[in-house]
Amino acid sequence: MTTTTRRDVLRASVAAAAVGTGGVAIAGVAALHNTPPHAAPVPAHLRGPAPLPHAQVIALDLAADKDHRGSALRAAHRAVAAIDSDEIAAWLALGESTLPEPTNRPRHLKQMPTFPGDVLDPAQSHGDLLLQITGLSSRAVREAAEEAMRKLPQWQVRWRLDGVRPENRTEAGRGLARNPFHFTEGYGNPATPAEVSERAVVTADQNEPAWAVGGSYQVVRIVRLATDFWDRDTVHEQERIIGRRRDGRWLDGTPSTERPVFAADPHGKTTPLDAHVRRATPDRREPPPLVRRGYNYHRDANDQGLIFSCFQRDLTRGFEAVQHRLRGEAMAKYTLTTGGGYFFVPPPGDNWLDAGATA
Numbered sequence: 001m002t003t004t005t006r007r008d009v010l011r012a013s014v015a016a017a018a019v020g021t022g023g024v025a026i027a028g029v030a031a032l033h034n035t036p037p038h039a040a041p042v043p044a045h046l047r048g049p050a051p052l053p054h055a056q057v058i059a060l061d062l063a064a065d066k067d068h069r070g071s072a073l074r075a076a077h078r079a080v081a082a083i084d085s086d087e088i089a090a091w092l093a094l095g096e097s098t099l100p101e102p103t104n105r106p107r108h109l110k111q112m113p114t115f116p117g118d119v120l121d122p123a124q125s126h127g128d129l130l131l132q133i134t135g136l137s138s139r140a141v142r143e144a145a146e147e148a149m150r151k152l153p154q155w156q157v158r159w160r161l162d163g164v165r166p167e168n169r170t171e172a173g174r175g176l177a178r179n180p181f182h183f184t185e186g187y188g189n190p191a192t193p194a195e196v197s198e199r200a201v202v203t204a205d206q207n208e209p210a211w212a213v214g215g216s217y218q219v220v221r222i223v224r225l226a227t228d229f230w231d232r233d234t235v236h237e238q239e240r241i242i243g244r245r246r247d248g249r250w251l252d253g254t255p256s257t258e259r260p261v262f263a264a265d266p267h268g269k270t271t272p273l274d275a276h277v278r279r280a281t282p283d284r285r286e287p288p289p290l291v292r293r294g295y296n297y298h299r300d301a302n303d304q305g306l307i308f309s310c311f312q313r314d315l316t317r318g319f320e321a322v323q324h325r326l327r328g329e330a331m332a333k334y335t336l337t338t339g340g341g342y343f344f345v346p347p348p349g350d351n352w353l354d355a356g357a358t359a
């Protein structure tokens with residue numbers, strides 16, 4: 001099977017896919033949200049170390065007149081505050097279209113571009129506002145979503161997708177889960193809350209609007225995975241495509257929590273040069289400044305994959321730098337990005353509402 005043929009299969013099924021409101025939860029998730037008792041309060045989108053195992057991602061468009069944007073955002077803020085709790089972590093993230101004043105917009109916030117190979121479906125891309133709700137069970141998440149949506153007639157659903165993190169757990173400070181390719185994800189994330197903030201939270205020295213300090217850029221990518229083709233490859237081949245073993249160990253045997261020295265393998269004999277992790281982080285001393293907290297989705301056998309989601313303080317140095325390096329990676333022929341968007345999670349509290357985001 002050639003590269004082109006595999007991508008063609010994925011492309012063909014994009015057109016056929018219905019963008020529904022449902023999603024099939026994958027069974028077997030039992031892990032609990034694990035927050036160390038000494039941790040300082042962190043914004044809902046970075047609570048952890050492991051994200052809660054179930055999620056719904058809801059992209060909304062303003063249904064009301066644009067003049068009512070301020071009151072619609074306030075209503076959304078109140079609706080999210082009412083459901084956020086120990087068992088539900090919920091947050092809002094603003095799309096570029098909801099911040100009409102460029103001078104007041106986080107500097108890097110724009111509509112997510114179409115990257116080479118993407119086939120973005122407008123019906124599951126972008127949105128004025130993102131509402132993400134995470135919880136311990138799919139039922140709790142759905143109920144919280146319905147409770148919030150009842151209060152938001154000013155907003156209409158653009159797209160929504162259910163996600164789950166099978167085998168969700170924390171190891172050595174990192175949240176881990178198993179992705180649809182049977183690999184454990186999360187090892188490349190930072191292991192302490194301080195490192196998470198350092199990568200994901202906007203600081204005052206970044207020349208961003210004052211209201212945005214303490215917030216995060218959120219990138220969502222709906223990535224369809226050709227699991228049937230993937231499953232025909234041997235585990236050995238799969239591990240060479242990812243650049244780690246399924247359990248996170250490196251291909252040269254280095255334990256998952258340590259750094260392999262890629263420079264000792266300049267021609268990629270052990271870890272191929274086009275392996276995912278080698279492209280993502282060519283120099284282990286310089287981890288990319290982003291925090292990944294994705295979910296698996298499963299609409300049907302032909303439409304399943306990852307709701308890739310990452311947070312960063314700087315979109316250019318975070319997601320975009322990695323995305324450019326991943327171009328031409330060996331995994332590309334098994335993946336197709338069909339939707340998602342760029343958003344900005346405002347800082348905790350409601351000062352951002354007064355301080356300019358709605359001006």
Ligand code: HEM
Nearest residue numbers: 183184185186187188223242244277280281288322323335
């Ligand atoms: C398309 C589906 C994707 C799959 C199946 C996937 C899978 C994986 C796996 C299995 C790992 C190794 C374990 C870990 O460190 O978490 C990993 C690492 C990583 N991935 Fe992905 N990934 C995907 C997309 C992306 C995208 C779109 C980006 C960013 C643009 C990305 C960035 C990273 C980074 C930064 C690491 C950590 C590398 C390290 O420092 O060790 N991944 N991914």
